Amino acid sequence: MTTNLTIVLGPGGVGKTTLSASLALAAARRGEKTVVVTVDPAKRLAQALGSEALPHQPGQVAAQPGFYAATLDRAKAWDEMVGRCAARRHMKSSSVERLFANRFYQHLRDELGGSAEIITTDYLAHLLKAGGFDRIVLDTPPANDALGFLDAPERFADFMDSRILELLIGKGSFRLSRTLVLKVLSRLTGRQMLDELIEFLSLSRDVLEFMGDRGREVMELQRRQQTEYVLVTAPDREGEVAAKRLVAELTTRRLKLGAAFANRMVSAPPRIDWATEPNAAWKAFGQQRADIRTLQAERDQSRLEHLAEHLSGVAVHPISCLDKEPQSLSDLAALSSQVPEEFWS
Numbered sequence: 001m002t003t004n005l006t007i008v009l010g011p012g013g014v015g016k017t018t019l020s021a022s023l024a025l026a027a028a029r030r031g032e033k034t035v036v037v038t039v040d041p042a043k044r045l046a047q048a049l050g051s052e053a054l055p056h057q058p059g060q061v062a063a064q065p066g067f068y069a070a071t072l073d074r075a076k077a078w079d080e081m082v083g084r085c086a087a088r089r090h091m092k093s094s095s096v097e098r099l100f101a102n103r104f105y106q107h108l109r110d111e112l113g114g115s116a117e118i119i120t121t122d123y124l125a126h127l128l129k130a131g132g133f134d135r136i137v138l139d140t141p142p143a144n145d146a147l148g149f150l151d152a153p154e155r156f157a158d159f160m161d162s163r164i165l166e167l168l169i170g171k172g173s174f175r176l177s178r179t180l181v182l183k184v185l186s187r188l189t190g191r192q193m194l195d196e197l198i199e200f201l202s203l204s205r206d207v208l209e210f211m212g213d214r215g216r217e218v219m220e221l222q223r224r225q226q227t228e229y230v231l232v233t234a235p236d237r238e239g240e241v242a243a244k245r246l247v248a249e250l251t252t253r254r255l256k257l258g259a260a261f262a263n264r265m266v267s268a269p270p271r272i273d274w275a276t277e278p279n280a281a282w283k284a285f286g287q288q289r290a291d292i293r294t295l296q297a298e299r300d301q302s303r304l305e306h307l308a309e310h311l312s313g314v315a316v317h318p319i320s321c322l323d324k325e326p327q328s329l330s331d332l333a334a335l336s337s338q339v340p341e342e343f344w345s
Helices: 016-029 044-048 074-089 093-101 103-110 115-130 144-163 164-169 172-189 191-203 207-222 237-252 280-310 329-336
Strands: 004-009 034-038 067-071 134-140 227-233 257-265 318-319
Touching: 004 016, 016 034, 016 067, 016 134, 016 227, 016 257, 016 329, 044 067, 044 329, 074 103, 074 115, 074 207, 093 103, 093 144, 093 191, 103 144, 103 172, 103 191, 115 134, 115 207, 115 227, 144 207, 144 237, 191 207, 207 329, 227 237, 237 280, 257 280, 280 318
Parallel strands: 004 134, 004 227, 034 067, 034 134, 227 257, 257 318
Antiparallel strands: none
16 A cells, blocks of 8 residues: 655644644545644644544544544654564564663653654654555644754764764774773763663664664655645744745755645635614624624735745645634534645645
8 A cells, every 4th residue: 555645844833733633634534544643742632533642553533434643652652663673683672671771762762852853754654664544644843843853864864874873883993983982981971871871872773773774764755756745834924934934944855845724814704784783883893893804814815825926836725714723523624624625636
């Protein structure tokens, strides 16, 4: 099975996670077995799907056949990746247990900046390789972190090919240099911490090499025909600036934007004959609200057109805002129904 991958990008606070789920729901309703994967630990999406929390591995949303959802658990994803590496490279179970107990590994897994982006790429590659879905919709972190996610595979692959790694793990001609470096570190850190670092480097050698291979694999996935990048932004000045920057960054990375959504658009008010209202004060108030909403709708439409001009050749689809924050599957369905048919073609 060839799995389509939809990577959703955008600035924070524009409803990207909710729209990612809406796109996945729309795909499921078209008959595609689809999973939305989010790295956002907030429970808003889970509650909208009728759950207290989303599972780490894709779980089916009972109310909609073919619709699955998952929230990446960073610690679990790291441990699973090590487990897969251990099985492939025939690592001893005792070595794996020592690695899990090592505080340098625990820091890498739980706290180190950039490790979330690295492990997300592995989680995604594993999900694609398993081939259980027609489509995966990935809700990336907000814009700056999303760029880190896009760069993580190449950055890690380059690191694995660099001489720095050879020095750290004592490969090739760097064995003597490594001994000298470790002597200096021993004076700076103390023997116990140095021993833990040496153990970490020794135990994680296979894992690091495995992740270097994974990085190169994901770099290919990023540019394959079945991978599409979708931008979500808001019809305001801040959203427009962030969207333009993100598109420029994609271009720099030779990644092509497939489509864009202007989310939370204000729609024009329905036509109402206010003269039929019995109360004159209410009539004036209602007309005033309609006039304000009309101006807001015209403003949003103008910004959408301006964004479409900047993204020449890329379809920009409007998504009208709901009267409230999405809190149920029916709310997500109201958003997914606005995804035009041309988006899927």
